[in-house]
Structure formats: C-alpha cells, structure tokens
Amino acid sequence: MRKFNTEGGRPLPAINLNVDKTVFNRAYLPYLNTRTRYNIFYGGAGSGKSRFLAMKLTLDLLKRPKTKLLVVRQTFASIRDSVYAEFLDVFDMFQITDHLIISKSTLNIEFPNGSTIIFKGGDDETKLLSISGVDLCWVEEAFQISYDLWSQLKLRLRGGGQKKQFFLSFNPISALHWLKKEFFDNPLDDVTICHTTYKDNRFLDDEYIRSIEEMETRDPVKYAVYALGKWGVMGRKVFENWAVESFKVSELMKENNAMEMAVGMDFGYVSDPSTLICSLVDVANRKLYIFDELYEHGLLNNELARRVIDMGYAKERIVADSAERKSIDELRGYGLRKIQPAAKGAGSILTGIQYVQQFDIIVHPDCEHTINELENYSYKKDKQTGKYTNQPSDNFNHLIDALRYSLEPFRTNNRLTTLPSNLFGI
Ligand SMILES: Nc1ncnc2c1ncn2[C@@H]1O[C@H](COP(=O)(O)OP(=O)(O)OP(=O)(O)O)[C@@H](O)[C@H]1O
Ligand SMILES: [Mg+2]
Numbered sequence: 232m233r234k235f236n237t238e239g240g241r242p243l244p245a246i247n248l249n250v251d252k253t254v255f256n257r258a259y260l261p262y263l264n265t266r267t268r269y270n271i272f273y274g275g276a277g278s279g280k281s282r283f284l285a286m287k288l289t290l291d292l293l294k295r296p297k298t299k300l301l302v303v304r305q306t307f308a309s310i311r312d313s314v315y316a317e318f319l320d321v322f323d324m325f326q327i328t329d330h331l332i333i334s335k336s337t338l339n340i341e342f343p344n345g346s347t348i349i350f351k352g353g354d355d356e357t358k359l360l361s362i363s364g365v366d367l368c369w370v371e372e373a374f375q376i377s378y379d380l381w382s383q384l385k386l387r388l389r390g391g392g393q394k395k396q397f398f399l400s401f402n403p404i405s406a407l408h409w410l411k412k413e414f415f416d417n418p419l420d421d422v423t424i425c426h427t428t429y430k431d432n433r434f435l436d437d438e439y440i441r442s443i444e445e446m447e448t449r450d451p452v453k454y455a456v457y458a459l460g461k462w463g464v465m466g467r468k469v470f471e472n473w474a475v476e477s478f479k480v481s482e483l484m485k486e487n488n489a490m491e492m493a494v495g496m497d498f499g500y501v502s503d504p505s506t507l508i509c510s511l512v513d514v515a516n517r518k519l520y521i522f523d524e525l526y527e528h529g530l531l532n533n534e535l536a537r538r539v540i541d542m543g544y545a546k547e548r549i550v551a552d553s554a555e556r557k558s559i560d561e562l563r564g565y566g567l568r569k570i571q572p573a574a575k576g577a578g579s580i581l582t583g584i585q586y587v588q589q590f591d592i593i594v595h596p597d598c599e600h601t602i603n604e605l606e607n608y609s610y611k612k613d614k615q616t617g618k619y620t621n622q623p624s625d626n627f628n629h630l631i632d633a634l635r636y637s638l639e640p641f642r643t644n645n646r647l648t649t650l651p652s653n654l655f656g657i
Contacts, residue, residue, distance in 0.1 A: 307352025495637025
C-alpha cells in the first residue's frame with residue numbers, strides 16, 4: 232500500500248490518496264517510476280496502455296507540485312471522448328474529483344498542488360506550440376502525429392531544471408512509420424519501451440477478447456498488429472505521393488480558381504465502414520487537397536445520407552461504388568440528389584490507382600482515417616516468388632476506393648481532352 236500526500240498549492244484539504252498496486256495491470260508496474268526522457272507504450276489493442284498512462288501521470292502530478300502535463304492527440308475533437316474521459320474515470324477511481332478544478336470548455340484540469348493538465352489537438356499547431364513550461368507530455372495515438380509535429384514537440388520540451396519526459400502510446404500499425412525509425416531502428420538515447428497486448432490486461436471482458444481473437448482467421452494482417460502488437464508489415468505502399476499539411480479550403484479556392492470539388496463514397500455496413508472523402512482538385516497541375524472524411528460503421532442508408540447532409544455535401548456530385556445501385560438510388564431518395572455510380576470495368580482499380588498516383592496529394596491533418604489508409608494501403612506479394620505484384624491488397628482501402636471513384640469523372644474527361652486533335656479529324 233502506498234500513500235501519496237500532495238503539498239503546496241492552494242490551501243485545500245490535503246488529498247490522502249491510497250492507491251494499491253492491484254489497481255494496475257502487472258505488466259505496467261516496472262514503468263511506474265520510469266526516469267527516461269522518452270517512454271514508449273506500444274502494442275496490441277485494449278492492452279491497457281491508455282488507462283495505465285492516465286493513472287501513472289495522475290500520480291506523478293499529485294506527487295510533484297506545479298507540474299504541467301500536456302496531452303496531445305491528432306484532433307482536438309477526439310480528445311473529449313477518449314483521453315480526457317479516461318482521466319475523469321481515473322479521478323473517480325482515486326476519489327480525487329472533488330479536489331480538482333475541471334473546465335469542461337477548455338478541458339484544463341487544475342490540481343490543489345498547482346499541477347495542471349492541458350489537452351491540445353495536433354490539428355491546431357499554433358495553439359499547441361504556444362504552450363510553455365510543459366514538464367510532461369503524453370502523445371496519445373502517436374501514430375497519427377506527423378514527424379514534423381513530433382520534431383517541434385521535441386524542441387519545445389528542452390531545458391528547464393526538472394527532467395522533462397515524453398510518453399507516447401500507439402498501435403504499431405506500419406513498420407514504415409517514423410516511430411519505428413525514431414525509437415527502434417536508430418533509437419534516440421534515453422528511451423524506455425513497454426510492449427503489451429490484450430493478454431496483459433485482466434480488465435477486458437470476454438466479448439472484447441473474442442473480437443480480438445476472431446481476427447486471426449478473418450484478417451491475419453490486422454491480427455498481427457492489434458492482437459499480437461507486432462509491427463505491421465504491409466509491404467510496398469501504393470501511394471508515396473502524399474503529405475500531411477494544414478490548409479484552409481476557403482484560401483485555396485481564393486488562390487486558385489481552377490480548383491474543383493471531388494466527392495466519393497464507398498459503402499460498408501457492419502464489418503466495413505461507410506466512407507465519404509472530399510477533396511479539391513486542380514487537374515491541370517495535378518494537385519489534390521483532401522480536406523474532409525466520413526468513416527463510420529453500422530450506418531443504414533438513411534443515416535448515411537443524414538451524415539452527408541450534415542457535413543454540408545448534399546448538393547455536391549458524389550461518385551459512389553457502382554456495385555450498390557440500390558443504395559445509390561436510396562440515397563438519392565434521401566436527398567443526395569447528385570449521387571452517381573462510378574463506372575467499373577476490367578482494370579478500373581489499376582487505372583484509377585495510376586491516375587491518383589499522378590497527383591501531389593496534401594491531406595489535412597484532421598483526416599486521420601485517410602492518413603491511416605494511405606500509410607497502409609499496399610501491394611500484394613506473390614507467395615511463390617516473394618515479389619510484389621501490381622495488385623493492391625484488399626485492405627485499408629475504404630476511403631481510398633472512395634477517392635478513386637471521386638476522381639473518375641476527371642480522369643475520363645481528361646482522357647478526352649488530351650487525345651491528339653488529329654483523332655477528331657481537325
Ligand atoms: N488498470 C485498469 N483498471 C481498470 N480497467 C482497466 C485497467 N486497464 C485497462 N482497463 C480497461 O481495459 C480497456 C482497454 O484499456 P485501454 O483503453 O487502456 O487499452 P489501450 O492499450 O489503450 O488500447 P488501444 O490500443 O485500443 O488504445 C478499457 O476499457 C480500460 O478501461
Ligand atoms: Mg488507447
């Protein structure tokens with residue numbers, strides 16, 4: 232049994248906190264007092280990484296007065312329901328909620344000893360990087376953070392008397408990611424690595440465990456990453472022609488009046504998500520700016536239409552998977568007036584991919600699922616020769632298929648305009 236007493240700060244009654252070791256999963260106990268600058272928590276899904284870090288960092292803040300913890304996730308919108316909620320659960324569990332000042336609007340949390348937690352999204356870089364005096368920084372779902380942003384964060388947490396520490400948590404989705412190079416291949420100095428899987432988490436219910444174990448037969452590639460916590464070996468990426476950068480749609484439209492909207496949709500239901508992807512295209516200069524996405528499981532067609540209407544794209548031309556003519560007709564009935572089927576045909580996937588490969592693609596950092604798919608969409612390997620084929624794997628392609636559909640009208644128009652004029656007898 233350990234006892235933590237807070238000191239200093241405002242004259243509130245001292246918190247007498249009794250935290251028994253048994254509240255932790257055993258695999259994490261060696262990391263309670265880690266002293267290294269970089270601390271990596273990676274592995275399978277549901278392994279207890281996020282919960283452990285919320286508990287450990289809360290204890291650190293209680294033990295060390297006036298400590299500032301910055302929690303970063305790629306989108307600010309995703310913070311409230313994930314990592315912020317995780318902290319609130321931990322405060323309840325430790326029975327300290329009444330001693331804290333919690334701002335529901337800014338999500339700032341103040342401890343009686345002057346320690347604080349601030350939550351920021353990687354999507355507002357200016358705000359994020361303007362925060363000073365940070366002692367501890369937790370980058371949650373670090374896989375979604377660009378290397379650029381990570382480099383900036385590293386620079387910001389330099390100097391100061393007390394030792395500054397980073398905590399990064401993530402699933403090792405692709406071995407091609409900067410996280411692998413940074414902490415595993417040519418590791419920085421002063422790193423601690425903690426690897427866990429669902430087997431290390433005794434708090435999971437049977438249903439969750441079953442859903443993880445089922446992946447073994449249904450989707451071995453995902454099983455390796457999400458159940459075993461192994462680095463995803465997704466092979467050769469289909470798209471290398473993209474980067475994550477912030478931009479404003481209104482400014483792009485102002486600067487370049489050749490920009491056109493491209494909206495594509497792919498259908499899913501229970502096991503696959505329904506998706507929508509929106510970009511601005513400058514066909515002549517082969518520039519493509521992806522700025523919005525929908526990625527959601529379990530939507531009926533009326534719900535899917537409602538989402539698209541709420542996102543503001545009811546009036547746009549939406550090019551959708553032609554295999555689902557009935558869904559397309561239904562969605563039209565639900566208000567997506569200009570939805571149309573993509574022309575499919577022999578070789579349409581490869582032709583479509585080759586067309587997308589011709590563009591310089593800029594992805595807005597908010598489009599986290601698109602980034603994930605672009606990172607992982609890969610060519611299949613020939614089992615006999617071990618060589619890559621030119622066929623993409625049927626995985627990580629829900630938004631990418633939608634993107635391909637959305638560009639189809641441009642591709643077909645374009646082919647006409649670039650045909651040599653003598654073909655037309657001119
Ligand atoms: N020490 C704990 N006490 C109580 N519940 C826990 C504990 N550790 C984990 N859990 C529960 O187990 C589930 C999975 O844990 P958690 O979300 O921390 O896993 P994770 O490794 O962050 O998963 P992912 O990789 O999917 O983000 C959550 O519902 C969490 O509340
Ligand atoms: Mg987590």
